[in-house]
Amino acid sequence: MKARLLALCIALAPPGAAHAEDQAERLGDAARGAEIFGLCKGCHQIGPGARNRIGPHLNEIFGRRAGAIEDFSYSKAMDRAFSDGLVWDYDRLDAYLENPRALVSGTRMSFRGLANPQDRHDVLAYLRDFTASPQDIPESAPTALPREVALPPEVLAIVGDADYGAYLASECLTCHQQDGSDAGIPSITRWPVEDFVVAMHAYKRKLRPHPVMQMMAGRLSDEEIAALAAYFRNLE
């Protein structure tokens, strides 16, 4: 597991096809995950109208900061995880499900853990259905995984030229609506910059399947992707 957590570091993740293959194996079966989720239901609700009970509700868990639901009373350990900036991405949820106390020692979640990796992947596939994160738009099958592409830190560190982004964005706005409407075509406004950059690189490398997006992203440079991310991040 420690090795897995290390692999989180974007720079260290294996590049290209090998990485995609690794992700594909880890895509779970959501239907089976729903059954396994029966183990969790005593404390956690998920889906429309889900509320906090013994444990917090799990809607939008992917990408949520640990301990972040305001009206839920967390353990001190989870409050600390919040302060430390722990974010529930795939690998951290996977680690937490395997052994909660290994990741957040002192958590009140009294769950012995899921030892079988497939069980965990299936549950995560189920949970993912209730997270509408940008990495989760319907067409992109390998969604909500921690990183679809291995990007060098210097690529992620590029500060986008929002003026240039405004011009480049005009091409996006032929299809994607400025007001964030998402009927038929996903909304791309106000995404976190890093999610936007990663998604565009995933199209550029043809890891995401949509042909129009592969074509559009395919001719954008790293700087141009950063410029678009910067522009759409702040679009009102």
Place this chain on the structure above:
Amino acid sequence: MRWNRRVFMGTGAAAAAALSAPMLGAQGRPRVVVVGGGAGGATAARYLAKDSQGGIEVMLVEPTRSYYTCFFSNLYLGGFRTLDSLAHGYGTLAAGYGVNVVHDWVIGVDRDARTVHLAGGASLPYDKLVLSPGIDFVEGAVPGWDLSAQDVMPHAYKAGTQTALLKAQIEAMPQGGTYVMVAPPNPYRCPPGPYERISMVAHHFKTHNPTAKILIADPKPGFSKQALFEEGWERHYQGMVERLGPDFGGGNVRVDPAGMEVDIDGELVKADVVNVIPAQKAGHICAAAGLTEGNWAPVDGHSMVSRMDPDIHILGDASAQGDMPKSGFSANSQAKVAAMAIRGALTGSRVFPAKYSNTCWSLIAPEDGVKVGAAYEPTEEKIASVSSFVSQTGEDTALRKATYEESLGWYDGITADMFG
């Protein structure tokens, strides 16, 4: 245009400052007149007004108060859209963006005086002119047909009353009747358009007139998305559609509107509906202004500026630019490049390298959508395709449905991008 690339490459202050002195119009700010309120013109007007934040006076000259998009008008023929849903007004461009919308015809351009003359008598001086007039038809292209016959044998290739007429004719066709399309030669507006139309007409007949026949007389050996359309016609409308290409005389056609007959290479066909889509040329104002070579108006792909006049940009169907198809998507894409270049010239704003793209969605049957598209970049010679894609035959129904739904999203997206 040479200057736009120079500005981009030399992003230093000196290069920008040299071009930042604005040209002044009558009211103290530069004026751009945009002719034509479709996918090219409306988009150009909106981006010029929006991005110059009042720094440019934008006048949009468009004869109609309600613009009917030609894209999606086939879906109206198929019963998937109402005509009203294709209509768009200019109220938001005027009220929300400060575009001065003038409902009038342009009858002439005095390029020396940089003035546009309107049918209503007014004259509009400009610093930059954008022409986006769409298409007109080549006289004599289909022997026996001219504009006076369009009420009998509609083209329905400019949306609105013509589309409504064709739909009424299709609906009134006797059981087992014959619909003939005279397809246009290249290049023409919306390459998959005639064949999407065939699909939509066939869909209507399948439900309401299942023994009807559809005949296409086509001067082209092949056409856009041909494999996809032919697969779809075989699957959804088996035995209904027959296409005569040039090898079967499809390019040798004469029509008789009075007798409702079509002569295809010497064979007389008695038809109930004849949809004549003639050969096309740039909207006539381009030729009147001396901006055409042959049927179209050549432009430089770096900024869509006319090769005949550095103060006139020509967008969309009317332009001869290279590899881009004549489509609403293309015109919209070109408008943004032109708007950026014009702002750069008039206000000194930053100018970036031109990028273009196009995607054309077509509906073959309910929830059976396909698409084709490409990305483009300018060279000295033309706008050149740099990458492309097309839907595949044999795709599953879920993907085709998603493609159709995507096209609905695109319609909302592009019309919002055009009209605000």
